[in-house]
Amino acid sequence: MSKVQETVREKYRSMTPSQFFYEHREIAGFGSPSRALYQTIRELVENALDATDVYGIKPRIMVVIERLEDNPDHYRITVEDNGIGINPKYVPQAFGQVLFSSKYKLRQARGRFGLGAKMAILYGQIKTGKPVEVYTSPIGFSKIYYYKLKIDIEHNRPIILSYAEHENKALWHGTRISVVIEGDWSRARSRVYEYIKRTAIATPYADIIFIDPEGNMVTYKHSIDKMPRPPREVKPHPHGVDIEQLKRLIKDVQANSMLEFLVSAFQGVGRKTAEAFLKWAKIDPNLNPQKLSDSFLSELARKLREYPKFRPPSADSLSPFGPEIIEAGLRAILKPEFVVAVSRRPKAYEGHPFIIEVGIAYGGEIPPANEPLLLRYANKIPLLYDEKSDVAWKVVDPRNFNWKDYMVVFPAPIAVLTHIASTKVPYKGVGKESVADVPEIEHELRNALREAARKLRLYLMQKRREEEAKRRVITFVKYTPEVAKSLATILKDVDEKTVQEMLLTAMKRRLRLEDEDFVKLVEGLEVSIEE
Numbered sequence: 001m002s003k004v005q006e007t008v009r010e011k012y013r014s015m016t017p018s019q020f021f022y023e024h025r026e027i028a029g030f031g032s033p034s035r036a037l038y039q040t041i042r043e044l045v046e047n048a049l050d051a052t053d054v055y056g057i058k059p060r061i062m063v064v065i066e067r068l069e070d071n072p073d074h075y076r077i078t079v080e081d082n083g084i085g086i087n088p089k090y091v092p093q094a095f096g097q098v099l100f101s102s103k104y105k106l107r108q109a110r111g112r113f114g115l116g117a118k119m120a121i122l123y124g125q126i127k128t129g130k131p132v133e134v135y136t137s138p139i140g141f142s143k144i145y146y147y148k149l150k151i152d153i154e155h156n157r158p159i160i161l162s163y164a165e166h167e168n169k170a171l172w173h174g175t176r177i178s179v180v181i182e183g184d185w186s187r188a189r190s191r192v193y194e195y196i197k198r199t200a201i202a203t204p205y206a207d208i209i210f211i212d213p214e215g216n217m218v219t220y221k222h223s224i225d226k227m228p229r230p231p232r233e234v235k236p237h238p239h240g241v242d243i244e245q246l247k248r249l250i251k252d253v254q255a256n257s258m259l260e261f262l263v264s265a266f267q268g269v270g271r272k273t274a275e276a277f278l279k280w281a282k283i284d285p286n287l288n289p290q291k292l293s294d295s296f297l298s299e300l301a302r303k304l305r306e307y308p309k310f311r312p313p314s315a316d317s318l319s320p321f322g323p324e325i326i327e328a329g330l331r332a333i334l335k336p337e338f339v340v341a342v343s344r345r346p347k348a349y350e351g352h353p354f355i356i357e358v359g360i361a362y363g364g365e366i367p368p369a370n371e372p373l374l375l376r377y378a379n380k381i382p383l384l385y386d387e388k389s390d391v392a393w394k395v396v397d398p399r400n401f402n403w404k405d406y407m408v409v410f411p412a413p414i415a416v417l418t419h420i421a422s423t424k425v426p427y428k429g430v431g432k433e434s435v436a437d438v439p440e441i442e443h444e445l446r447n448a449l450r451e452a453a454r455k456l457r458l459y460l461m462q463k464r465r466e467e468e469a470k471r472r473v474i475t476f477v478k479y480t481p482e483v484a485k486s487l488a489t490i491l492k493d494v495d496e497k498t499v500q501e502m503l504l505t506a507m508k509r510r511l512r513l514e515d516e517d518f519v520k521l522v523e524g525l526e527v528s529i530e531e
Contacts, residue, residue: 016156018098018122030123037075037183038384040123041065043116044079044177045199050109051083051175054230054319058222059083059206063196065100067213068180074128075183075213077120085138088145095121095134095177096149096158109231109379117158120179122151127182128132131161135176137168152351152448163426185213191384193218197383198375201329201417202321222333228380231319234423235267238277238304239313239349243297250289268311273501277307305351313353315346320421321380325358333416337363338454341417344448354422356441358448360456366413372396372403373415378425378435386434392418394437395445406453418445419509456483 025469030036041063060082068074098118107528137144144357148162158494186255189212200220208220236245255261262274269277279284281303304310310377321329326341341359347353350460359375376383376392387393394400396416408414426436435441 001422007218007504015405016098016154018118018151018156030119032185033073033184034191034239035060035183036120036123036127036181037065037077037188038195039116040077040120040179040181040183041079041192042195042381043120044077044179046196047177048079048083048175049080049199049203049380051081052083053203053205053227054109056224056227057083058227059203059208061206062209062211063403065213067185067194074130074180074184075185076178076180078176078178080174080529082172084140085133085173085175086136087138088136088141091134091136091145091147092149092158092160095132095147096151096160097153098122098156101211108226108344118151120181121149122153124179124181125150126153128180130180133178137173138171141173141418143170144172149325158341179206194350195382195384196220197333198377198384201333201375202377202380204325204332204381220333224328225329226322226324228319228321228325232316234317234385235265237313237348237353238262238269238307238310238349239348240265241304242264242301243294246297246301250292253289255289257285258283258287261289267314267478273310276309276492279306279309280309291397312346313348313351315355317423318353318355319344319380320355320422321356321419322454323359324403326357326417326419330361330415330417334361335365336361336413336415338456340452340459340461342448342451344444346449347440347444349426349438352422353426354425354441354444356444356448356487357417357419358445358452359417359419359423360452361415361461362408363413363416366415368411368413371398372412375415375417377417377419378427380419381419381432383435385435389428390434390447391437391442392420392435394491395442395449395458401446401449403453406457407464408456416449419444419446426516 047063062080066076104477131148131150136146144166146164150159204223210218249265253264323341327339330339340362344356425440428434
């Protein structure tokens with residue numbers, strides 16, 4: 001048989017999402033035991049936070065890692081939250097069906113793919129053979145529901161091994177999930193601790209308890225009561241649609257005319273705007289959208305993207321940190337001497353709204369380094385891997401940003417926090433560890449960094465002036481007794497103490513200092529000053 005005949009006779013088969021990610025788990029961040037341990041914690045913590053602060057609930061998150069006695073390479077990871085909980089009828093699919101999620105909405109969320117927690121469960125199942133255990137009690141329910149599950153990889157559906165209901169006497173609400181995976185704590189330890197720390201920086205309104213396999217416990221208590229405003233689901237923007245999305249919208253809206261369809265399907269499009277667009281695009285307002293051909297839809301999508309008079313995308317779908325929360329988080333964890341944060345106005349790329357935020361922390365307990373300590377966040381998620389390939393690093397890199405213009409000379413004790421809030425963060429991969437170089441995002445990041453750095457420069461200029469004044473005071477105070485003694489000798493009728501007080505008063509006036517400011521400048525000096 002020839003090779004051509006063999007090729008023709010090859011069998012074809014389909015692959016479910018769970019089979020695909022079973023075979024290619026490394027693209028979701030589960031390529032090694034150490035990376036898998038870190039990724040599992042990250043995915044479960046993000047789900048816990050999305051179940052709390054997105055709904056206006058102040059988070060209380062507990063993360064516990066236990067090493068199993070029967071196999072030291074196996075770890076049980078448990079994450080418990082006080083969120084809204086999960087309706088028990090959806091629990092099997094929520095944890096046992098890949099790409100099943102409540103997050104397929106046009107609003108900002110930490111998770112978007114319906115993949116993360118299921119990947120951890122899938123990885124644990126294929127490496128240890130152990131099921132996932134879930135306890136949940138939704139708000140308003142009087143019971144706690146328990147499931148023990150596995151994933152049917154071939155058919156991408158849940159296998160329910162055990163189910164139970166318990167009375168909720170403590171009136172607890174939230175979700176507790178335990179999954180056993182193969183891990184490498186010795187290699188993952190630093191990353192996991194750094195992830196928990198950076199999560200605490202981003203959520204100073206949350207209480208986080210972390211217990212590692214060695215029994216060490218770290219607690220981050222909330223330092224601020226304010227929370228970010230929750231995001232709201234919005235309609236798509238006309239600049240961000242394609243042919244397939246138009247087909248789905250036409251099916252969902254069920255409008256009988258193009259005018260009615262545009263008004264009902266898109267955000268920021270009222271009747272007058274729709275009429276103006278249709279006139280500009282030369283489309284009949286009474287045309288039935290249910291009967292449009294693919295070629296017409298292709299042309300319609302192009303014209304929607306090109307029409308210049310649509311209003312910018314709404315920022316209601318976004319939930320930025322806000323300067324107050326960024327500053328509180330940086331102060332609480334990094335203990336700097338100075339901190340500043342800025343939130344830029346909403347912008348858009350390809351019809352997707354985004355908000356850029358930048359915080360700068362300087363001095364204090366931050367160790368000096370030859371480059372800024374970069375804390376990257378996207379939709380409130382700390383990004384730890386692939387830093388140098390991220391657009392944020394491109395912006396803050398001392399080779400691309402002239403820090404000397406802002407009085408920062410390396411090595412310097414400086415940390416820069418960047419945050420991208422968007423309904424569609426342009427990640428470079430499924431692992432969600434670095435953001436692509438989208439020109440609009442890079443431009444806003446650079447402007448935000450400049451805005452924050454200007455405020456840092458003002459602080460450093462003031463600090464330099466105070467240090468110069470202090471040096472002058474040191475010199476003056478050092479020689480004041482001798483000068484006063486000599487002047488008293490010359491003047492004869494004026495005592496030495498009076499002359500010294502006159503000299504100090506003159507110095508205060510020269511430096512324009514109040515008494516208390518003068519005392520602050522000379523605190524710690526060997527020369528004592530009598531007021």
